[in-house]
Amino acid sequence: xxxxxxxLLIIVALFFSISCDKLEEPYAKDNIFIWNGRKMLxxxxxxxxxxxxxxxxETIDLLIEEYGEAIVPVAIHSTWYAxxxxxxxxxxxxxxxxxxxxxxxxGRDLETGFYGELFLPVGLINNLAVENLKVHGSWATEIxxxxxxxxxxxxxxxxxxxxxxxxxSCEIDVTTNIGNSRKLALTVLILEDHIMQWQxxxxxxxxDIEGYDHKHVLRAGVNGAFGEIIKDNTDxxxxxxxxxxSYSYKAGEDWIVNNCIIVAFVYDYxxxxxxxxxxxxxxx
Amino acid sequence: xRKVITLILGLTSLGVFSLYSQQNNGGQVSxxxxxxxxxxxxxxxxxxxxxxxxxLVNSWANFAYSQGNFSAGxxxxxxxxxxxxxxxxxxxxxxxxxxxxxxxxxNDNLEITVGNYYEQFGNGLIFRSYEEKTLGVDNAMMGFRxxxxxxxxxxxxxxxxxxxxxxxxGPGLVRGIDGEIQFNDLIKKFSESNFRFSLGGxxxxxxxxxxxxxxxxxxNVGASAGRINxxxxxxxxxxxxxxKINDPSADNGNIYKPGQALLINTTYSTxxxxxxxxxxxxxxxxxxxxxxxxxxxLNINLxxxxxxxxxxxxxxxxxxxxxxxxEWGAKANVFYKIPKKSLLGGKYGTxxxxxxxxxxxxxxxxxxxxxxxxxxGTLGYQTNFFSIGDEMFYQDMTIEISKKWNKKFYTSMSYVxxxxxxxxxxxxxxHENVDANIGIFDMTYKxxxxxxxxxxxxxxxxxxxxxxxxxxxxELTIPRWFFxxxxxxxxxxxDPDERPHYLNFSFGFVNGGNRIQLTYGKQREGVxxxxxxxxxxxxxxxxxxxxxxxx
Numbered sequence: 114x115x116x117x118x119x120x121l122l123i124i125v126a127l128f129f130s131i132s133c134d135k136l137e138e139p140y141a142k143d144n145i146f147i148w149n150g151r152k153m154l155x156x157x158x159x160x161x162x163x164x165x166x167x168x169x170x171e172t173i174d175l176l177i178e179e180y181g182e183a184i185v186p187v188a189i190h191s192t193w194y195a196x197x198x199x200x201x202x203x204x205x206x207x208x209x210x211x212x213x214x215x216x217x218x219x220g221r222d223l224e225t226g227f228y229g230e231l232f233l234p235v236g237l238i239n240n241l242a243v244e245n246l247k248v249h250g251s252w253a254t255e256i257x258x259x260x261x262x263x264x265x266x267x268x269x270x271x272x273x274x275x276x277x278x279x280x281x282s283c284e285i286d287v288t289t290n291i292g293n294s295r296k297l298a299l300t301v302l303i304l305e306d307h308i309m310q311w312q313x314x315x316x317x318x319x320x321d322i323e324g325y326d327h328k329h330v331l332r333a334g335v336n337g338a339f340g341e342i343i344k345d346n347t348d349x350x351x352x353x354x355x356x357x358x359s360y361s362y363k364a365g366e367d368w369i370v371n372n373c374i375i376v377a378f379v380y381d382y383x384x385x386x387x388x389x390x391x392x393x394x395x396x397x
Numbered sequence: 398x399r400k401v402i403t404l405i406l407g408l409t410s411l412g413v414f415s416l417y418s419q420q421n422n423g424g425q426v427s428x429x430x431x432x433x434x435x436x437x438x439x440x441x442x443x444x445x446x447x448x449x450x451x452x453l454v455n456s457w458a459n460f461a462y463s464q465g466n467f468s469a470g471x472x473x474x475x476x477x478x479x480x481x482x483x484x485x486x487x488x489x490x491x492x493x494x495x496x497x498x499x500x501x502x503x504n505d506n507l508e509i510t511v512g513n514y515y516e517q518f519g520n521g522l523i524f525r526s527y528e529e530k531t532l533g534v535d536n537a538m539m540g541f542r543x544x545x546x547x548x549x550x551x552x553x554x555x556x557x558x559x560x561x562x563x564x565x566x567g568p569g570l571v572r573g574i575d576g577e578i579q580f581n582d583l584i585k586k587f588s589e590s591n592f593r594f595s596l597g598g599x600x601x602x603x604x605x606x607x608x609x610x611x612x613x614x615x616x617n618v619g620a621s622a623g624r625i626n627x628x629x630x631x632x633x634x635x636x637x638x639x640x641k642i643n644d645p646s647a648d649n650g651n652i653y654k655p656g657q658a659l660l661i662n663t664t665y666s667t668x669x670x671x672x673x674x675x676x677x678x679x680x681x682x683x684x685x686x687x688x689x690x691x692x693x694x695l696n697i698n699l700x701x702x703x704x705x706x707x708x709x710x711x712x713x714x715x716x717x718x719x720x721x722x723x724e725w726g727a728k729a730n731v732f733y734k735i736p737k738k739s740l741l742g743g744k745y746g747t748x749x750x751x752x753x754x755x756x757x758x759x760x761x762x763x764x765x766x767x768x769x770x771x772x773x774g775t776l777g778y779q780t781n782f783f784s785i786g787d788e789m790f791y792q793d794m795t796i797e798i799s800k801k802w803n804k805k806f807y808t809s810m811s812y813v814x815x816x817x818x819x820x821x822x823x824x825x826x827x828h829e830n831v832d833a834n835i836g837i838f839d840m841t842y843k844x845x846x847x848x849x850x851x852x853x854x855x856x857x858x859x860x861x862x863x864x865x866x867x868x869x870x871x872e873l874t875i876p877r878w879f880f881x882x883x884x885x886x887x888x889x890x891x892d893p894d895e896r897p898h899y900l901n902f903s904f905g906f907v908n909g910g911n912r913i914q915l916t917y918g919k920q921r922e923g924v925x926x927x928x929x930x931x932x933x934x935x936x937x938x939x940x941x942x943x944x945x946x947x948x
Binding site for chain 2: 121132133134135136138140141142164165168175179222223224225228229230231232235243244246247248249250251253254256257258260315316320
């Protein structure tokens with residue numbers, strides 16, 4: 114019995130000694146990022162009265178700092194947290210960021226949307242399937258898995274704006290970069306950068322921030338929440354195959370068009386994997 | 398009555414449980430079943446929505462077989478689809494299957510469990526695997542557990558496995574050991590002593606592959622805890638301290654500060670008097686087997702709650718939610734029974750319960766002059782051991798007086814004063830903290846054997862949130878049946894157009910191990926918490942059917 118007990122103690126001591134990784138500073142990595150042209154879509158479900166959502170905004174800023182133009186962020190204001198608190202424009206949280214597409218995907222007020230009940234902040238990284246909803250702490254990991262992969266498609270957007278009738282239009286070329294037989298869908302969105310409005314932030318003593326810089330805010334889905342199918346999986350596409358689509362959309366009265374951005378992305382209709390994304394300012 | 402039949406449970410070559418029954422040969426089968434069915438009706442007045450399916454159903458059943466030193470079992474679960482309010486982001490919880498299956502045997506001093514199991518080390522500061530169906534929480538382990546009794550009163554437990562995450566398992570591995578020495582059982586001459594003493598210790602390590610592009614993260618995170626229990630006659634002191642090494646995660650914003658926690662509970666009881674004193678201090682102790690998990694997913698530990706779980710409806714509007722990132726709390730509870738045949742005690746005695754609890758944030762300061770508080774990729778903050786911050790999270794003062802007046806009449810009166818830090822505890826914005834005063838009067842009159850009528854009158858008075866509420870309930874119990882009607886009225890809402898009634902009718906049938914209840918009514922939007930763990934409860938209107946059975 115005694116021998117058995119000694120063996121047990123040795124096993125316990127061994128267990129204690131091997132199961133901890135105590136780290137010392139510096140904690141940050143000094144990675145060199147090799148980019149091969151694939152852009153990554155970040156759909157950030159957010160809301161102006163969501164006090165934890167600025168943490169997700171900071172994560173996106175960090176991703177942009179690390180990956181630059183490879184990140185295509187979209188802030189989708191939805192759920193209860195997007196509801197204006199008042200219609201009085203002198204009071205906090207009066208602005209209505211909501212959109213039809215945002216309501217459909219994330220839900221409006223207490224009604225759930227396509228993605229069911231969402232606990233903000235939450236997002237989708239380069240995949241539109243519901244099971245890929247991720248908390249912002251894991252977005253960097255998801256991005257890192259894809260950051261150096263090659264794009265199967267390239268997207269070119271030619272934007273235009275007609276001030277007379279406030280019409281935003283674009284011509285989009287989707288070019289095959291790696292041959293495949295996917296069923297392909299194209300989604301086109303309009304975003305607006307730098308909407309200076311109220312935002313709740315739990316990390317601050319004064320939690321209600323006036324004039325918060327709301328970046329890449331979804332304004333409209335040009336061709337619906339999930340876009341349109343542009344190629345069936347019965348059609349193989351080879352390198353340099355090109356599909357061209359044209360769209361137009363009337364700008365909202367309160368939009369600052371100079372701050373507007375057109376986002377286009379293509380995804381595998383069956384797996385919901387986003388294969389390539391692109392964004393361009395309307396005035397570029 | 399418990400049926401005794403024979404059943405053989407075996408693992409087929411595919412690893413799937415199968416079962417078939419035989420005539421009695423000494424084995425025993427037990428089980429239970431529960432199904433909750435809800436039909437949803439849209440009701441814009443209270444913000445209740447209907448669902449595409451019209452009806453949602455949560456159901457589960459446990460089956461266990463035991464014979465001699467061997468036992469085994471499994472659990473069916475079906476969420477078709479999940480009731481609203483249960484964790485189900487993106488429909489992840491919807492489905493039908495047998496997610497829990499286990500087998501266990503003992504051989505001399507060794508007990509071995511394979512498959513799914515639940516376990517707790519000490520008070521759960523570093524390891525607690527459990528399920529709570531009312532919350533939709535189930536972090537069952539899948540792996541094996543070994544418990545070895547070294548000597549009388551001395552045991553060592555080892556666990557290893559992955560944690561259940563809805564219909565799958567989390568990516569992390571959890572390994573742990575726990576040992577305890579009960580000195581009164583170990584040393585014979587102390588076995589009859591009034592002084593009882595035990596020591597315990599545990600260590601848990603999780604393995605989750607480092608995969609962050611910006612930060613070096615620990616693949617292995619270890620946590621250890623030591624505990625002591627002292628008892629002398631009616632006094633019992635239980636204390637546990639836990640320490641966790643750097644564990645940057647989504648919960649703590651990727652900071653590297655180690656975590657620690659201290660729990661002390663003291664009880665004293667003698668005839669007619671009981672006293673409970675407790676305190677808890679928690680600093681950065683969120684511990685999950687997936688560093689990116691959120692909500693109630695994949696928690697390895699569970700900080701015991703320091704606040705009271707109110708069972709009456711109105712004080713339960715504002716329940717406390719544990720804050721694993723940092724909290725200090727203290728509680729005191731005194732029960733006193735005024736003796737029978739005294740002036741205040743009357744013929745049957747009178748019971749008085751006084752309860753007080755208070756919870757604050759801990760005190761944090763930046764690690765240096767150039768690093769912001771809680772900055773990711775740093776230690777995050779510094780704090781002194783057992784520091785108490787200025788921000789109050791919760792306070793509860795409750796007095797309850799219960800009295801049996803005669804053989805037929807019983808009353809219970811309560812007064813509750815609550816402070817509720819709405820933004821921290823509810824995670825929602827745009828709300829003032831709530832100061833609420835609540836009164837409850839509960840009367841039961843026994844008409845004859847098996848027949849009783851009970852009434853409840855509750856009032857909640859506050860200037861914040863939704864203002865004042867009143868609740869009236871009447872319940873008739875007759876043999877095997879009960880009938881309940883109550884109305885919960887938000888009569889004092891600051892907006893006169895938002896003063897709905899939440900009327901409920903229910904009746905039920907109870908016979909042996911079977912219970913069936915049918916309810917029609919409305920439910921207020923809010924949260925419910927068990928043990929400091931919470932889930933949202935959406936507003937609803939509709940018909941609910943609950944069936945449960947045990948054998």
